[in-house]
Amino acid sequence: MIGDALHRSTIADLSRLLSAREVSAVELAHLYLNRIDAHRDLNAFLDVRPEVTLAQAAAADARLACGDATPLTGIPVAHKDIFVTRDFASTAGSRMLAGYMSPFDAAVVENLGAAGMVTLGKLNCDEFAMGSSNENSAYGNVLNPWDKSAVPGGSSGGSSAAVAARIAPVATATDTGGSIREPAAFTGITGTKPTYGRPSRWGMIAFASSLDTAGLMTGSAEDAALVLNAMVGFDARDSTSIDRPPEDYTRSLAQPLNGMRIGVPGEFFGAGLAADVESAIRTALDTYRGLGATLVDISLPNAELGIPVYYVVAPAECSSNLSRFDGVRYGHRAKNYSDLTDMIKKSRAEGLGPEPKRRILIGAYVLSHGYYDAYYIKAQQVRRLIADEFREAFRLCDVIAGPVTTSVAFGFGEKAADPVSMYMSDLYTIPGSLAGIPSMSIPCGFGAHQRPVGLQLMANYFDEARMLNAAHQYQLATDWHRLVPPGF
Amino acid sequence: MLWETVIGLETHAQLSTHSKIFSGVSTKFGAEPNTQASVIDFALPGVLPVLNRGAVERAIRLGLAVGGKINRRSIFARKNYFYPDLPKGYQISQYEIPVVEGGGLTIRVGDVEKFIRLTRAHLEEDAGKSLHEDFAGMSGIDLNRAGTPLLEIVSEPDMRSSAEAVAYARSLHTLVQWIGICDGNMQEGSFRCDANVSVRPLGSDRLGTRCEIKNLNSFRFLERAIEFEVRRQIGLIEDGGRVVQETRLYDPDRDETRSMRSKEDAQDYRYFPDPDLLPLEIADDWVEATRQAMPELPAAMRERFVTDYALAPYDAAALTGGRDIADFFEAMVRHLPTEPKLCANWLMGEVSARVNRDQIGLGAAPVSAQALAGLLARIADGTLSGKMAKEVFDAMWEGGESADALIEQRGLRQISDGGAIEVMVDEVLAANPKSVAEFRSGKDKAFNALVGRVMKAARGKANPAQVNEVLKRKLDA
Incomplete structure (x- = not known):
């Protein structure tokens, strides 16, 4: 049976329907492919290949028929174009990689594929995951389903828009400084970034290797926990992958919040925070109090240094990570050039967009002889201070709560001309990225122009289960995560 | 004015692992271009490096052999520069904290021994190869070599002549083969030297401006390049000029060095710790286990030959010039313990001459250490004269029969009645x-x-x- 609202179902519901054979994986695939097609104006997808999707769906149905299925077999998923895939082009939102076909799948894609999930296609994003509005994609803007004049956030703007519009029940995403949480907040969905080192980076096109973390966009915290179970795990191909036994992220979802200590960092409620966002966040905190949690005032005095630290470390790593895009072995190669050096220069000049170029320049500068100690080393020292502050804070509380963004989603072009104000969008998300702790955004209301507001939850290293518990209990008590933009 | 030459060497030893340092692909030499390269070596989007522990173990062996300090924590760094055969746009190397620091080698020039200090040894990956000749108007890139593990061994500027530099290079060349970390094949580029050369007025304790000379893929070129460079620098200064710090390339055809790039053109490599690799931690147990598995080193063996076999230091040095000759000698002496000097003379004389003539390794010699000892036993017991023994040895080399069988067949028994x-x-x-x-x-x-x-x-x-x-x-x- 396929009802009108099937696309609004949670993954848990879809899973039950699939295992009861009330809906087939092929039927689900058709449903979402049709929705993708109907909402092409969102520009969320960069590559859709129905024949690939339907073949995977048929294979999932075969597994379901012979009893070889996992809870995720037959559930459709779409991947941020930062993850390389054999069956779909992998562009990282860059002209440099237009049409690039990878000979292998990213570990995250592999893991979800092995669980039987069916790939819907590849999702638009800021070029090489650099941006906070998806306006840096070489393949055009993605529209926010709640308000098509607003940005969907970035860099995982395709992922957030797709899940918000329910043209995909779940999407992978990556977060380097807020690229999961900020777009999730802007589009009223649940965005989850696990502990750095928990998901494998194998097959993720690198932006800033010490920060890049794979995660998920879902309709709910419960869905995030279900998919995270299959997505993360030790991978010997990634030297920064952490060798810990697998765990069940759903195990403590149902636990009541009585006695949970929720830390509220005063620094996250400063002058930069818009009143509409603050009001929604304060209301959410009240809800937590009502659920039995204790609110604890905490302090993260160095968190405000997160932005300058981040804009040294991330560009430094990106300037090196993007050096492989030289037009020699793959990717864009200039048509006319005089010699090898000129070929590399022109190919990069033509293939890379303005934001990667800006960050490469910043990165090359901070790493250059004579500046390295003053910028890179100093930034790494402050980064450690910020991590230490979180460690201290988690002695006083179990979960930290606060805003994800300073404001609701802004309009196209509003910040594009002012990179620094764009960079400030990540004020509250960057500290958690620098520390490498798990964090997430859950919808908690609406602000100006009826645009969604996200509540950020952060937990200690490897404490995803507790963070998801806090999110799930909130979602049991509220309906924000169930709301779907009008027309979707 | 009298001048003093100051030389330091940087040596790249290709480590004898079966697979590359970060990709697990075979390192075998001579395959078709780009057939020994994986997605990692091609630096495709999304790939990551994983360190080959075999390369680290070989670095530990070198550290132990030279008496250096093995850093329990060292860091891999990225050296950033663009070149078509450098697929990632950076080379993974070690910069601030290398795996080995200090130590040294004793060299011998004539009868004089000298200790040459090492600065450091660090692990890094090799680049690929650009092939400019084979394609008209285009360049080919072969990435088979990309990611091959190298140990860069840097000496202090302790050498004072081309002869000392060659002695150091030879000694290091022997050592890396001896401890089984490098095959030493200079033609295939497994052991390459760059020389930092400067001159200063004799008696001065300030270093002169140095030039780095590259492309020294034989001991002869090393010697000639240094000699040319020293003459060039002295001539320059004596003519009122000044040595400019630069990298120079040795051209063996013209027997001269040529400027490649000056210090002003030197690139800023923007080194920083590679975020894809954790710091390299080496546990004490690992160092200890490696120490236990180390062979006796040439210096120790040389001394033992002098004391145990009463050999001249010169002979002992020659017999420890390589693991193969030392092993051959020891095997001979095992079979003929009373005649170490006779064994040494024959091995350094007749055997070496034939091995050189036939251009084969000692391992491929048709006469085994045991068979040769059998022949020498017949000299020792008076059955054969030296001259007759040479005749028998020739026959053994050709036919592979034992000395006793040949003596019988040919009636060569010496008349001692x-x-x-x-x-x-x-x-x-x-x-x-x-x-x-x-x-x-x-x-x-x-x-x-x-x-x-x-x-x-x-x-x-x-x-x-x-x-x-x-x-x-x-x-x-």
């Missing part, structure tokens, strides 16, 4: 009264002529020592 020799001597004395008279009138040369006649009568098989003795006794009588 005193009675038979007496008879032959008597006959020769009787037949050559003129020579006897000459000898007795004081012409010593006549004695040799008489020996020759006895040996001729014996068709060369008479024991020469006995012939001498009998002849002498009879003439003096």
